[in-house]
Amino acid sequence: MSLLHHIRACNAWEAADFLPLRHRGVRLGWVRRDNAERLRRFPAAFAVGATAVDIVAPGDRNELTARIDDVVHRLAAEGAVAAYRREFFAVAERRDAPPRFDLDRGAVPFFGARAYGVHLNGWRREGETLKLWIGRRAPGKLVAPDKLDNLVAGGIGRDHGLFETLLKEGEEEAAMPRDLTSRAVPAGAISYRMATPDGMRDDVLFVYDLEIPAEFTPRNTDGEIVSFTLMDAMDVVARVRDSDDFKFNVNLVVIDFALRHGLVRPDDPDYLDLVIGLHRPID
Numbered sequence: 001m002s003l004l005h006h007i008r009a010c011n012a013w014e015a016a017d018f019l020p021l022r023h024r025g026v027r028l029g030w031v032r033r034d035n036a037e038r039l040r041r042f043p044a045a046f047a048v049g050a051t052a053v054d055i056v057a058p059g060d061r062n063e064l065t066a067r068i069d070d071v072v073h074r075l076a077a078e079g080a081v082a083a084y085r086r087e088f089f090a091v092a093e094r095r096d097a098p099p100r101f102d103l104d105r106g107a108v109p110f111f112g113a114r115a116y117g118v119h120l121n122g123w124r125r126e127g128e129t130l131k132l133w134i135g136r137r138a139p140g141k142l143v144a145p146d147k148l149d150n151l152v153a154g155g156i157g158r159d160h161g162l163f164e165t166l167l168k169e170g171e172e173e174a175a176m177p178r179d180l181t182s183r184a185v186p187a188g189a190i191s192y193r194m195a196t197p198d199g200m201r202d203d204v205l206f207v208y209d210l211e212i213p214a215e216f217t218p219r220n221t222d223g224e225i226v227s228f229t230l231m232d233a234m235d236v237v238a239r240v241r242d243s244d245d246f247k248f249n250v251n252l253v254v255i256d257f258a259l260r261h262g263l264v265r266p267d268d269p270d271y272l273d274l275v276i277g278l279h280r281p282i283d
Contacts (some may be wrong), residue, residue, distance in 0.1 A: 001243070002241060003237075003241050007274065009248065010248055010249060011193060011277065011280060012195060014255055017195065018031060018035060019032075019048075025082065026093050028111075028117055029111040029179050031110070031200075032112075032195075035186060035199055042071050043090070044056075044057060044067070046069075046174035055100075061100065062099055065103075069104060080152075083106045085104055087105040088102040088103060088104055089102065089105055089108055089110055089116075089155065091103050109196050109200055109201055111199070112201075112202055113202070114203070116156040116162070116203070116204050116206065117154060117165075117204075117205050118152075118154060118162060118166045120151050120152035120170065120251070121210070122151030122152070123211060123233065124212045124213070124230075130261065131230050131233055133231075134150070134151070134228065134229050135173070135218070136149070137149050138224055138225065139226070144248065146248065147188045147246055147250075148247065148249050150253055150254075151170045153250070159228055162206055172221055173221070173225055175219040180210075180216065184210040185210065186207075187209045189206050189207060190205045190207060191203070191205075192280055193280060194248075195273050205249060233258070233261070237254065237264065240254045255277050255278065256264035259271075
């Protein structure tokens with residue numbers, strides 16, 4: 001296995017298997033063809049053609065949200081949507097564009113809508129050794145149960161901004177006081193698009209780094225993380241390289257950290273492919 005293996009896995013999809021999801025001519029997602037067939041039963045909301053799925057339900061953002069949410073409820077009851085999460089993401093063609101509608105988080109992969117998240121690398125030094133705080137996800141998690149994770153991570157819901165999400169997740173996932181989390185340094189963004197059993201994940205992850213003081217030990221408060229371990233950063237990179245122990249997209253965040261902190265150096269034969277592979281063009 002290699003670090004590049006994880007980037008390729010997170011960008012594995014076949015365009016022929018998907019149809020663009022459009023609203024008034026603007027693409028908002030990617031619907032797998034079998035999922036598109038399921039939407040034919042809802043002609044008041046969707047028109048399924050040979051080359052695209054068009055949202056035809058009328059109304060403003062609130063009305064469109066209600067109409068699509070009714071479809072999502074029915075799909076979830078049938079098992080076509082893995083779970084109704086009661087947490088909504090805003091759907092738009094770009095992050096700075098006005099949202100067209102809001103979509104339950106559980107249905108985001110079904111429609112292949114772009115989602116945004118924040119990930120925090122919590123690091124510290126012990127002598128010359130760089131270390132990272134690593135969490136283990138609860139075995140009951142719907143996505144990537146029992147996998148290793150960043151210190152803090154979470155999706156950006158419709159009711160929270162980017163930095164507010166980081167502060168909120170820091171409190172919930174690691175019992176981090178806001179005055180500590182607010183010291184986090186923006187370190188860029190990672191993008192990927194991958195086919196999943198539910199459909200498509202088209203994600204952008206905003207990455208932050210934070211030096212964690214020696215006197216702070218993270219503690220989960222929402223039941224999503226069962227333990228935290230302070231690991232040598234080089235051991236973390238080796239584990240990513242040699243296994244699938246981390247949640248799929250956390251592998252990318254670790255690789256990005258390793259590149260920026262010199263843990264993977266330019267003489268690595270995959271170096272340029274790693275750098276380029278973390279930043280799929282946003283289209």
